[in-house]
Amino acid sequence: MTMSGRAAAVVISSLCRIVSGARAQWIGCRPLTAQRIYYANHSSHLDFILLWSALPQEIRCVTRPVAARDYWEATAWRRRLAVNVFNAVLIDRKFVRTTSVGSNRRKGIMKSIDDMGDAMADSHSLILFPEGTRGDGSRIGSFKGGLYELARRRGDVDLIPVFLENLNRILPKGEFLLLPLICSVNFGTPIRLQNGEKKAAFLERARKAIVVMGAN
Amino acid sequence: MQFLDNDLKLLFGGILAILLVSSVIGAVLHSTVKTDSAKAVIANLNARIRAWWVMCVVFTIALLTGGLGSIVLFGFTSFFALREFITLTPTRRGDHRTLFWLFFVILPLQYYLVAISWYGMFTILIPVYAFLFVPTRSAVTGDTDNFLERTAKIQWGLMICVYCVSHAPALMMLDIPGYDGQNATLLLYFVLIVQLSDVLQYTCGKLLGKRKIAPHVSPNKTWEGFVGGITLATGIGAALHFATPFTAWESAGIALVINLMGFAGGLTMSAIKRDRGIKDFGTMIEGHGGVMDRIDSICFGAPVFFHIVRFYYTD
Numbered sequence: 001m002t003m004s005g006r007a008a009a010v011v012i013s014s015l016c017r018i019v020s021g022a023r024a025q026w027i028g029c030r031p032l033t034a035q036r037i038y039y040a041n042h043s044s045h046l047d048f049i050l051l052w053s054a055l056p057q058e059i060r061c062v063t064r065p066v067a068a069r070d071y072w073e074a075t076a077w078r079r080r081l082a083v084n085v086f087n088a089v090l091i092d093r094k095f096v097r098t099t100s101v102g103s104n105r106r107k108g109i110m111k112s113i114d115d116m117g118d119a120m121a122d123s124h125s126l127i128l129f130p131e132g133t134r135g136d137g138s139r140i141g142s143f144k145g146g147l148y149e150l151a152r153r154r155g156d157v158d159l160i161p162v163f164l165e166n167l168n169r170i171l172p173k174g175e176f177l178l179l180p181l182i183c184s185v186n187f188g189t190p191i192r193l194q195n196g197e198k199k200a201a202f203l204e205r206a207r208k209a210i211v212v213m214g215a216n
Numbered sequence: 217m218q219f220l221d222n223d224l225k226l227l228f229g230g231i232l233a234i235l236l237v238s239s240v241i242g243a244v245l246h247s248t249v250k251t252d253s254a255k256a257v258i259a260n261l262n263a264r265i266r267a268w269w270v271m272c273v274v275f276t277i278a279l280l281t282g283g284l285g286s287i288v289l290f291g292f293t294s295f296f297a298l299r300e301f302i303t304l305t306p307t308r309r310g311d312h313r314t315l316f317w318l319f320f321v322i323l324p325l326q327y328y329l330v331a332i333s334w335y336g337m338f339t340i341l342i343p344v345y346a347f348l349f350v351p352t353r354s355a356v357t358g359d360t361d362n363f364l365e366r367t368a369k370i371q372w373g374l375m376i377c378v379y380c381v382s383h384a385p386a387l388m389m390l391d392i393p394g395y396d397g398q399n400a401t402l403l404l405y406f407v408l409i410v411q412l413s414d415v416l417q418y419t420c421g422k423l424l425g426k427r428k429i430a431p432h433v434s435p436n437k438t439w440e441g442f443v444g445g446i447t448l449a450t451g452i453g454a455a456l457h458f459a460t461p462f463t464a465w466e467s468a469g470i471a472l473v474i475n476l477m478g479f480a481g482g483l484t485m486s487a488i489k490r491d492r493g494i495k496d497f498g499t500m501i502e503g504h505g506g507v508m509d510r511i512d513s514i515c516f517g518a519p520v521f522f523h524i525v526r527f528y529y530t531d
Contacts, residue, residue, distance in 0.1 A: 166303060169312075177312070177316045179319065180299050180319055182299060182303045
């Protein structure tokens with residue numbers, strides 16, 4: 001990352017924390033720079049930037065958000081932010097989104113997982129939103145399979161469930177006016193893929209790990 | 217910058233002395249206590265004292281800039297209090313735009329009315345016009361789930377966090393015969409008495425407290441703290457009458473009323489917190505909790521103090 005990118009990252013993250021009053025609550029784990037995969041519920045455009053801002057700086061530097069290429073490469077500005085400041089891992093959604101269940105789709109998904117795995121290498125952590133798209137905030141949708149594939153490849157890494165609270169009230173889907181409410185970013189108890197655990201069971205267990213934090 | 221009259225200087229001197237003495241006591245207690253639970257209480261006490269320093273400095277700066285500084289400070293206080301209140305109040309997607317109006321139109325408008333001293337509109341903007349506007353704006357979105365409950369909660373938050381609080385800086389708009397240009401001193405008198413009453417109730421409660429007043433609502437409130445704190449704060453109110461348009465007896469009576477109102481505010485806010493299952497409204501002020509936790513007594517005291525002064529001491 002460039003010097004100016006790093007400086008911009010500090011400014012943007014501080015600004016986000018001040019404006020949103022975002023509080024990071026480490027409930028089930030401690031903040032560590034060890035490689036991890038943070039996965040969270042998704043209901044607002046602000047989700048990824050707030051989760052990223054809530055991380056302590058030394059962790060933020062080694063953590064890369066997974067984001068949609070079509071959105072972040074749409075303009076030069078976004079592209080610059082995504083690459084230089086957020087150090088994002090850009091993923092093609094078009095394969096995942098097509099309704100046809102062809103071999104192309106399968107290949108596209110596997111390519112995305114490979115990209116995420118490569119992006120982690122041996123020092124980076126990831127932020128991802130396994131619902132794939134924003135929900136209305138009233139319930140957490142079912143998870144896409146990418147989280148399972150990633151957990152299978154990186155059995156050595158903790159998956160941290162993150163519950164983002166109130167973000168859907170600050171900027172709900174389809175809204176452009178922000179409300180100045182206080183949000184919190186809750187980090188839960190790490191999970192890993194267990195021996196012989198089936199895909200559907202794992203994804204449901206991962207989803208429940210976030211749901212229980214919201215129930216309290 | 218406003219002319220600093222002698223009364224104001226005396227009050228500031230007194231506050232500085234109290235802060236210095238408390239900091240020394242806090243430091244001594246910090247090095248003498250042994251048990252873990254006592255250490256936790258003292259750590260919280262010292263955090264509170266540090267926060268008091270910050271709050272006093274901010275408030276002093278606001279008062280010294282004259283009326284406008286106080287209005288801006290209380291405007292921001294309302295903003296942060298409303299933010300804490302709405303965060304803890306379940307609203308729905310259909311209230312989004314209504315809430316946007318609350319924060320960015322109704323709240324600034326209320327303080328603008330204070331700034332231009334338009335008393336008539338200041339008194340009815342929120343209880344009448346906002347009261348009619350809020351449900352209308354939410355109804356337009358077509359979301360009817362828990363409609364009455366949502367509307368009531370939003371209106372209540374607006375009344376407490378904005379309408380009630382704005383009565384404190386509204387003291388600046390009163391013309392009190394023989395007291396020209398000293399309204400900032402009166403505002404300081406009010407805030408000082410109400411906050412000292414809170415502190416003294418807390419201190420008396422910690423030192424002597426045995427019988428709880430409402431254990432389900434607020435386990436920290438005891439009869440000993442209530443009687444001791446309010447008596448002392450009322451005495452201080454009488455002693456500070458020189459800085460006000462009141463006689464000593466009047467000052468004692470008025471201090472007693474605002475102290476009782478402040479207690480009512482603390483108790484009511486505690487009831488809301490218990491209902492929502494939380495201990496504090498926020499984390500903005502170290503040791504105290506949120507802004508709302510600190511100003512609950514001002515919310516209830518300000519309108520009553522304002523109207524007593526307006527009714528009896530203006531033409």
